[in-house]
Amino acid sequence: METMSDETQDWLKSEDSRDYFELLRFPTVGADPAHLRDCVQAATWLRKWLKGIGAEAELVLPKQSLSDASGTAKQTPVPVVFGEIRRFEGAHTALVYGHYDVQPEDPVSEWETPPFEPTVKDDRVYCRGAQDDKGQFFAFLCGVRELCASSELRINLKFVLEGQEESGSGSLFRLLEDREFRRRIAADVLLVSDTGAAGGLRPAIVAGLRGVCHFTVKLTGANRDLHSGEYGGVAPNAAQGMAELLASLHNPDGSIAVAGFADGLVPPTDDELAKAEESAPTVAECRDDIGCEPVGGERGKSIAQRRSFQPTIEINGIHSGYGGPGSKTVIPCEAIGKLSIRLVPGQNPRRAFEAVKAHLSERCPQGMELAFPEDSGLSAAVRLPLASPIFRLAEDVLAEMDSRGPVFVWDGASIPVVSALREATCAAPLLVGWGQPENRIHSPNESYSIRQFLLAKDWAKRIISALPQ
Amino acid sequence: METMSDETQDWLKSEDSRDYFELLRFPTVGADPAHLRDCVQAATWLRKWLKGIGAEAELVLPKQSLSDASGTAKQTPVPVVFGEIRRFEGAHTALVYGHYDVQPEDPVSEWETPPFEPTVKDDRVYCRGAQDDKGQFFAFLCGVRELCASSELRINLKFVLEGQEESGSGSLFRLLEDREFRRRIAADVLLVSDTGAAGGLRPAIVAGLRGVCHFTVKLTGANRDLHSGEYGGVAPNAAQGMAELLASLHNPDGSIAVAGFADGLVPPTDDELAKAEESAPTVAECRDDIGCEPVGGERGKSIAQRRSFQPTIEINGIHSGYGGPGSKTVIPCEAIGKLSIRLVPGQNPRRAFEAVKAHLSERCPQGMELAFPEDSGLSAAVRLPLASPIFRLAEDVLAEMDSRGPVFVWDGASIPVVSALREATCAAPLLVGWGQPENRIHSPNESYSIRQFLLAKDWAKRIISALPQ
Numbered sequence: 001m002e003t004m005s006d007e008t009q010d011w012l013k014s015e016d017s018r019d020y021f022e023l024l025r026f027p028t029v030g031a032d033p034a035h036l037r038d039c040v041q042a043a044t045w046l047r048k049w050l051k052g053i054g055a056e057a058e059l060v061l062p063k064q065s066l067s068d069a070s071g072t073a074k075q076t077p078v079p080v081v082f083g084e085i086r087r088f089e090g091a092h093t094a095l096v097y098g099h100y101d102v103q104p105e106d107p108v109s110e111w112e113t114p115p116f117e118p119t120v121k122d123d124r125v126y127c128r129g130a131q132d133d134k135g136q137f138f139a140f141l142c143g144v145r146e147l148c149a150s151s152e153l154r155i156n157l158k159f160v161l162e163g164q165e166e167s168g169s170g171s172l173f174r175l176l177e178d179r180e181f182r183r184r185i186a187a188d189v190l191l192v193s194d195t196g197a198a199g200g201l202r203p204a205i206v207a208g209l210r211g212v213c214h215f216t217v218k219l220t221g222a223n224r225d226l227h228s229g230e231y232g233g234v235a236p237n238a239a240q241g242m243a244e245l246l247a248s249l250h251n252p253d254g255s256i257a258v259a260g261f262a263d264g265l266v267p268p269t270d271d272e273l274a275k276a277e278e279s280a281p282t283v284a285e286c287r288d289d290i291g292c293e294p295v296g297g298e299r300g301k302s303i304a305q306r307r308s309f310q311p312t313i314e315i316n317g318i319h320s321g322y323g324g325p326g327s328k329t330v331i332p333c334e335a336i337g338k339l340s341i342r343l344v345p346g347q348n349p350r351r352a353f354e355a356v357k358a359h360l361s362e363r364c365p366q367g368m369e370l371a372f373p374e375d376s377g378l379s380a381a382v383r384l385p386l387a388s389p390i391f392r393l394a395e396d397v398l399a400e401m402d403s404r405g406p407v408f409v410w411d412g413a414s415i416p417v418v419s420a421l422r423e424a425t426c427a428a429p430l431l432v433g434w435g436q437p438e439n440r441i442h443s444p445n446e447s448y449s450i451r452q453f454l455l456a457k458d459w460a461k462r463i464i465s466a467l468p469q
Numbered sequence: 470m471e472t473m474s475d476e477t478q479d480w481l482k483s484e485d486s487r488d489y490f491e492l493l494r495f496p497t498v499g500a501d502p503a504h505l506r507d508c509v510q511a512a513t514w515l516r517k518w519l520k521g522i523g524a525e526a527e528l529v530l531p532k533q534s535l536s537d538a539s540g541t542a543k544q545t546p547v548p549v550v551f552g553e554i555r556r557f558e559g560a561h562t563a564l565v566y567g568h569y570d571v572q573p574e575d576p577v578s579e580w581e582t583p584p585f586e587p588t589v590k591d592d593r594v595y596c597r598g599a600q601d602d603k604g605q606f607f608a609f610l611c612g613v614r615e616l617c618a619s620s621e622l623r624i625n626l627k628f629v630l631e632g633q634e635e636s637g638s639g640s641l642f643r644l645l646e647d648r649e650f651r652r653r654i655a656a657d658v659l660l661v662s663d664t665g666a667a668g669g670l671r672p673a674i675v676a677g678l679r680g681v682c683h684f685t686v687k688l689t690g691a692n693r694d695l696h697s698g699e700y701g702g703v704a705p706n707a708a709q710g711m712a713e714l715l716a717s718l719h720n721p722d723g724s725i726a727v728a729g730f731a732d733g734l735v736p737p738t739d740d741e742l743a744k745a746e747e748s749a750p751t752v753a754e755c756r757d758d759i760g761c762e763p764v765g766g767e768r769g770k771s772i773a774q775r776r777s778f779q780p781t782i783e784i785n786g787i788h789s790g791y792g793g794p795g796s797k798t799v800i801p802c803e804a805i806g807k808l809s810i811r812l813v814p815g816q817n818p819r820r821a822f823e824a825v826k827a828h829l830s831e832r833c834p835q836g837m838e839l840a841f842p843e844d845s846g847l848s849a850a851v852r853l854p855l856a857s858p859i860f861r862l863a864e865d866v867l868a869e870m871d872s873r874g875p876v877f878v879w880d881g882a883s884i885p886v887v888s889a890l891r892e893a894t895c896a897a898p899l900l901v902g903w904g905q906p907e908n909r910i911h912s913p914n915e916s917y918s919i920r921q922f923l924l925a926k927d928w929a930k931r932i933i934s935a936l937p938q
Contacts, residue, residue: 031795104797110693167795196699210698214796223760224579224912228783229679229882230665232811233766233775235759239784240719246709247716290704291692293836296800297702306702314697315708316799317790322807326500326636327683327845328573329809330785330911331765338791340798342701367762376796413698442799443693 008123008450016142016457019049021118023100023134024127030101031167033076039163042100043079046161050083053145055159057083060181062174077171082184083159085148091469093156095187095427096144097417098137098194099165102129103442110444124449132441135448136193136433136456137161143460152461154469158187162417165194168214168376169417182424189390189467190427193456194415196435198279198407201455203398205391206431207272208308208383208410209418211343213353214316215375217360218336219245221368225321225330235331239320241365242335248363249313249356255298256313260355266346268309271386272410279407280304281437289437308410312342313356342414349378379416382429390428397462398432401455406432432459477592477919485611485926488518490587492569492603493596499570500636502545508632511569512548515630519552522614524628526552529650531643546640551653552628554617560938562625564656564896565613566886567606567663568634571598572911579913593918601910604917605662605902605925606630612929621930623938627656631886634663637683637845638886651893658859658936659896662925663884665904667748667876670924672867674860675900676741677777677852677879678887680812682822683785684844686829687805688714690837694790694799704800708789710834711804717832718782718825724767725782729824735815737778740855741879748876749773750906758906777879781811782825811883818847848885851898859897866931867901870924875901901928 011017026042029035043059050057059079078101105115105128113119118127129135147153162172175181198204221238222231251257268276280303286294297306316339321332341356343349357372364370384391386408398406415431422429434452435441480486495511498504512528519526528548547570574584574597582588587596598604616622631641644650667673690707691700720726737745749772755763766775785808790801810825812818826841833839853860855877867875884900891898903921904910 031797033794104791104793106791106793166798210701212698212798214798216796221761224909226759227882227911228781228785228809229681229811229880230906230910231759231765231776232679232781232783232809232881233779234755234763234772234881235765236761236763237765237784239787240715243712243715243784243787244719246712250709250713286703290695290700292690292705294703294705295836296700296704296706303703307700310702312697312701314701314798314800315706315712315790316697316797317792317801318708318712318787318804319789319792321784321786322573322575323786323788323805324573324575325502327685327807327809327843328500328785328911329635329681329683329783331783332786335787336792338796340697340701340796342698367764374796411698412701412703413696437699440693441699442696442797 005123008120011450011454012120020135020138023138024118024129025116027116028101028129028163029104030078030164032104036076036078039078039101043081043163046081046100050081050159053148055083055085057081060175062171063178078163080163080172080175081159081161085157087153088156091155092467093158093187094189094191094464094467095158095160095185095425096140097190097192097421098140098161099133099163100161101163101166102132102134103166107444112445123451124447126445126447128446130446131435131439131448132446133165133194135453136435139453139456140193140460143457144464147461147464152465155464155467158185160185165415165417172417173377173420176420176424185425187425187427190421190425190429191463192415192418192429192431193433195411195431195433197433198409199281199285201434201436201451202404203402203406203432204279204409205394205406206411207386207408209381210412210414211349211379211381212340212414212416213349213376213378214340216336216338216373218334218371218373219368220334222331222333225333228329228331231331236365236367237331238335238368239332241368242318242320242337244365245360245363246315246318246337249359253299256311258313258355258359261352262311262347263351264346264348265311265344273304275408276304276308276410277302279409280307307412309344311344311347311352314340316340342412343381345381345383347381349380353378379414380419382419384429388428390430393466394430394432394463397466401458401462474592477589480919480923481589489604489607492607493587493598494585496585497570497598497632498573499547499633501573505545505547508547508570512550512632515550515569519550519628522617524552524554526550529644531640532647547632549632549641549644550628550630554626556622557625560624561936562627562656563658563660563933563936564627564629564654564890564894565609566629566659566661566890567609568602568631570632570635571601571603572635576913581914592920593916595914595916597915599915600904600908600917601915602634602663604922605904608922608925609662609929612926613933616930616933621934624933624936627654629654634884634886641886642846642889645889645893654894656894656896659890659894659898660932661884661887661898661900662902664880664900664902666902667878668750668754670903670905670920671873672871672875672901673748673878674863674875675880676855676877678850679881679883680818680848680850681809681883681885682818682845682847683809685805685807685842687803687840687842688837689803691800691802694802697798697800700800705834705836706800707804707837708801710837711787711789711806713834714829714832715784715787715806718828722768725780727782727824727828730821731780731816732820733815733817734780734813742773744877745773745777745879746771748878749776776881778813780813780816780821783809785809811881812850814850814852816850818849822847848883849888851888853898857897859899862935863899863901863932866935870927870931
């Protein structure tokens, strides 16, 4: 018999959970053009929801640009939901950012519940997007709804909810090129709910994020897959070539072997490193979480160093030749590599990406051709000053919520729009979220606990109430 | 407007083409259990066909063995068609071997015609199996049919047509363990139509075949695919680990880096090497055929050396992580490699395979687990003495068919059952076939020309008539 806490039972009767479940059911895989319709439906639903709490709201799309006209645009634009609650002329304005797109649900066979049907079990909601980022930003919006319904809201609010965060924020980046759009989203504070809390749900303030660029590498050999007997020892093998290329990216000690990649890297200050070590998981905690030794990255560096202050080159996928049952003895003529790089402050994103491309191009195996048919564009790392006023304010609010007070973290992940929104709006970013490793974001069986949802909602009410008028 | 030669037009009206097309339409992918039913239907069709030309024929399957009972058998047995035409007590007997299974048809999107619907274009038949091996052995059987219908057949014939050649000949190998089955297939000559002719359809006699073993390598890291930002630099990456493992199999000069793999290798005699060089394609011919530089195998060795007298380790496939549109920034927790090794005389197949496994196991990346969940079993290489009487006879017959006379080839491919059938029957193997590189066997758009079909049929009639009574 399933046990369910009183808290969960109450929450399940609320309009918060009803609306949240509706939002989760849209399979908003923003990276996949086949899901564009679902994204538009989710955006339309969010617009209606924002209007319901008293905001003006609309769907916005970037204007057709010259590059579109010439056919070079790569991504189908997914609408951004823009909303605004403007009650107090001249008062401070907070911009709330979230993303309603989610990661692809595959491998579907590993889900224990349907990936797009929210299922409550053990006081948590299982669904793709339950946490990342529908759960996190929608719980925050539920807090906003309560403030709006009361008389406690004393500042202005703006909302930017995008649908392509997981695939490079294409629409939003193009909107940010538009001066009029930048004017509309101008704000004093940028509130982002897309990050994690520390262990045991201790509050965490993000003081840094890695930058990111993801791209596709394609290697082509013969004009067709060839018989591995007739042509073995004669034709070059694209699968082997790709293995050699990708293996060359790292040294045996796990460090990155790409010349020029880490040029300019700014190491953390002693204070930053000490605070990061404090909030980092131990080796044993990592092992329990991931089910194997946490031996990624460069040997001899701590987990905090490797995750927060070191760049990475990760292979997100390799595909070449046969992979079905039994065997097919071919020499594959083509191989695809899906890669991502994570960047830290000081690295020039363009130069780092070019260094990886040059490294691979120089090593292109004889007889084969190398191409980079797709990339996400570039986002730089962010590192925020520990002494800023907004951090002081957030520390106080979080200490009220949790007597342990917050930790500061330098997140290994990336929210490419954060640095772009910060530049475009001149707002001070404040990233506080309630994610936990057991939420398994980007993996099958993603979940978000009712506890996390309620914390995110409470945080929204408290921080918005605490912000200066 | 499509041109069609008179030869093709006549052939299209024949019972040969009608029957051949029926056989081609069975999607007999023997490696895939989902196609077992199609294989059984094709075998049943062949049994009926053999009975139609006056043979006794039946489907045979290996007996349930002890290992089946204990659940360790790996492959679903696919029936072997056994047939016999026994007209002359005490006369010589030729055993005709062929295989009715075919390679998987993927990638389906690259086929210009339906993969299992024979389509005639430019005097050739396009279909999976059009050549390998349905076209080659069935054209031979059509020659047998004509001999049977006339009074020219003066020897006894046996037929073994199997359905698992492309995936290790499981059923036939197990049948060969059975003394009664070995007695039934005893013969003086083993006639195999599953090899190629030289350039310009010059006849070729196979004097050697490489051995083969194919197997699957599986590397496992974390307990799930992980977010490449949160865990990048922390968790080991199975895609990267697999790339490093597979890259380690070769040296930068293309030679094999696995210690012990080539132990015992017997190099060709001067006569063999000279004859092999004579029939090998030039670099320019290879380049035209495969569409890129033929730079596979070890630098500094000729194409004939690399293809005929050197072993290989080929990657037939790698699959790990995301491969769809856009991106998914994961650290894959699992990677699959599909590999095959080709062996030459002197190599002990078991020891060569164990050397590869040991090489990979020793290099298993830290934090990950390596497994070999599937293998095909082992087949040794074959090298036949150039001075044998059956080769003299075949040379004469082929010189009558083509004034250029035959070349001798040491084929880079493998027909694992040839050495097994040779041992089981004590028959002298004679491998003459009419394949050409443009037939694209194992690739999309496989074809066999009407010319090739008619040559294979003519060869059947002539060699069977020439064999001693």
